[in-house]
Amino acid sequence: MQVPVALQSLLVQLAAALPVALFAALHPFEITPPLWLYALVQGSVAALLSRAWRQPPWWQPLHFGFLPLAWLAQGAEVPPWTYLAAFVALLLVYWTTFRTRVPLYLSDRRAWQAIDAMLPAERPFRFIDLGSGLGGAALYLAARRPNGEFAGVEVAPVPWLISRVRAWLRGDRVSFLRRDYEALDLGGFDVVFAFLSPAAMPRLWQQAQAQMRPGCLFVSLSFTVPGQRAHDVVPLADGARHTLYAWRM
Numbered sequence: 001m002q003v004p005v006a007l008q009s010l011l012v013q014l015a016a017a018l019p020v021a022l023f024a025a026l027h028p029f030e031i032t033p034p035l036w037l038y039a040l041v042q043g044s045v046a047a048l049l050s051r052a053w054r055q056p057p058w059w060q061p062l063h064f065g066f067l068p069l070a071w072l073a074q075g076a077e078v079p080p081w082t083y084l085a086a087f088v089a090l091l092l093v094y095w096t097t098f099r100t101r102v103p104l105y106l107s108d109r110r111a112w113q114a115i116d117a118m119l120p121a122e123r124p125f126r127f128i129d130l131g132s133g134l135g136g137a138a139l140y141l142a143a144r145r146p147n148g149e150f151a152g153v154e155v156a157p158v159p160w161l162i163s164r165v166r167a168w169l170r171g172d173r174v175s176f177l178r179r180d181y182e183a184l185d186l187g188g189f190d191v192v193f194a195f196l197s198p199a200a201m202p203r204l205w206q207q208a209q210a211q212m213r214p215g216c217l218f219v220s221l222s223f224t225v226p227g228q229r230a231h232d233v234v235p236l237a238d239g240a241r242h243t244l245y246a247w248r249m
């Protein structure tokens, strides 16, 4: 059974707190360690447990920092409403990340240049970025490809709004939709680009196979499709932390 990552993380935090709380209760030494030391030990144990459970790597610093930061915030007497404000701000940026398992992080110019080299040279085409974040990829390409029609679809409100404002300020002909890409028909696009997460790829591949027309291009940054050999693989950096994968449907 697959345990949802949010529940995993709760269990990791509790499991790491248990030995620390026991130690504090039993009080085996003469001297009493300071509270911040307990918080640091709990954070370290939580990070190790997260690693042992093979959670995605970004969870480790989150687990490490959670209790120490909570302890610091308590000491700083942060007004209670700031927690609510921070929660709402994070919600608007990350929205349903707990469901999609795709947080916001941005692709860069090197990736956009590599995508640019894959686009049709002269004939008209339609491009979409699935999970378009702040809109960087579509805006960059639209400025260079007058023969293309560009769109992005983004589920999180704040990134979507920022991409709309950027397109409006630049007078660009890029349309950004606020929607779940799963509700979209990919049949209307010649090039579909995604920079999501390993968790999203199997379902997205099924959607692309069911909807995209033969000969159209499906491009994924960093995350390949398990069991599907890409027709084109472009390493973007030394050590290839980022690689562009492309499939001709």
Ligand SMILES: C[S@@+](CC[C@H](N)C(=O)[O-])C[C@H]1O[C@@H](n2cnc3c(N)ncnc32)[C@H](O)[C@@H]1O
Residues within 6 Å of the ligand: 094, 095, 100, 102, 103, 104, 105, 106, 107, 108, 129, 130, 131, 132, 133, 134, 135, 136, 137, 153, 154, 155, 156, 159, 179, 180, 181, 182, 194, 195, 196
């Ligand atoms: C890793 S970021 C990539 C941003 C952008 N494509 C880029 O290259 O800079 C992934 C984005 O996909 C969005 N996302 C995740 N699942 C989605 C879904 N089902 N429908 C629409 N957007 C989604 C997230 O909110 C996040 O902003």
